[in-house]
Amino acid sequence: MNPDFQTLTRDNIVAFIADIFDRRGGEEYLGEPVTMAQHMLQGATIAEQNGMPEEIIVGALLHDIGHFTSEFGTYHPDDTEDRHHEDAGAEVLERFFPSVITDCCRYHVAAKRYLCATRPEYFNRLSAASAHTLELQGGPMSAKEVAAFEANPNLKEIIQVRYLDEAGKRPDMDTPGFDHFAPMVQRMVDRHLGEG
Ligand SMILES: [Fe+2]
Numbered sequence: 001m002n003p004d005f006q007t008l009t010r011d012n013i014v015a016f017i018a019d020i021f022d023r024r025g026g027e028e029y030l031g032e033p034v035t036m037a038q039h040m041l042q043g044a045t046i047a048e049q050n051g052m053p054e055e056i057i058v059g060a061l062l063h064d065i066g067h068f069t070s071e072f073g074t075y076h077p078d079d080t081e082d083r084h085h086e087d088a089g090a091e092v093l094e095r096f097f098p099s100v101i102t103d104c105c106r107y108h109v110a111a112k113r114y115l116c117a118t119r120p121e122y123f124n125r126l127s128a129a130s131a132h133t134l135e136l137q138g139g140p141m142s143a144k145e146v147a148a149f150e151a152n153p154n155l156k157e158i159i160q161v162r163y164l165d166e167a168g169k170r171p172d173m174d175t176p177g178f179d180h181f182a183p184m185v186q187r188m189v190d191r192h193l194g195e196g
Contacts, residue, residue: 008095008096010096010189010190010193013095013096014185014186014189017062017185018178018179018182020068021037021040021177021178024037024068024071025037025038025040025178027067030129031127031129031132032127032129032169033169033170033171034168034169034170036064036067038168038175039064039168039169040061040062040064041061041168041175041178041181042170042173042175043061043063043161043164043165043167044057044058044175044181045173045175046060046164046168047060047160054187054188055098055100055157055188056104056157056160056161057181057184058097058185058188059100059104059160059161060161060164060165060168061185062093062097062101062105062185063089063104063105063165064085064089064105064108065093065105066086066087066088066089066090066092066105067089084109086105086106086108086109086110087106090105096189096192096193097188097189098188098191099153099154100154103154103157103158104154104161107149107152107158108158108162108165110141110158111149111159111161111162112126112130112137112162112165113134113138114146114159115162116140116141117140117142117145118141118146125163125166126166130166
């Protein structure tokens with residue numbers, strides 16, 4: 001069952017996301033030793049343990065939310081093409097979250113292509129599955145793409161979340177559940193939309 005996307009508000013968006021984690025989080029993260037929920041919770045937990053700002057913690061927590069594209073299937077009834085998962089996620093988030101969060105989601109695949117082009121040692125951090133999809137996603141960026149990417153004001157955060165994306169693939173890590181992060185996510189929504 002898809003919830004009616006249009007009924008999402010600042011008061012139920014966090015519950016909507018929590019519900020996705022709950023119902024869909026156990027799904028396999030293709031080729032990785034963790035589920036989708038473990039992957040996103042690991043990134044957020046590592047960020048929190050390292051004292052990173054809330055933007056990074058929440059960015060890591062939500063960066064792959066678009067993997068559950070069917071949850072957002074009613075959003076664009078006229079779509080004829082499959083959308084990229086990172087765009088689907090960002091479209092949901094942009095109504096409620098600041099651009100730094102949506103950019104961490106929208107550009108996490110681009111960030112991999114960027115880092116592979118600009119930091120030669122970065123490629124070695126990629127899991128086998130991620131190295132494989134790199135080719136499908138266009139391979140390392142060209143110099144022109146790199147220059148365009150560097151113009152994004154949220155570049156630093158996008159890259160930090162990308163490193164957490166790589167880090168959050170541990171078969172043996174304990175993390176708190178989504179509930180632990182929910183108040184932080186709500187705070188971010190409220191701050192973005194204004195307290196009123
Ligand atoms: Fe990811």
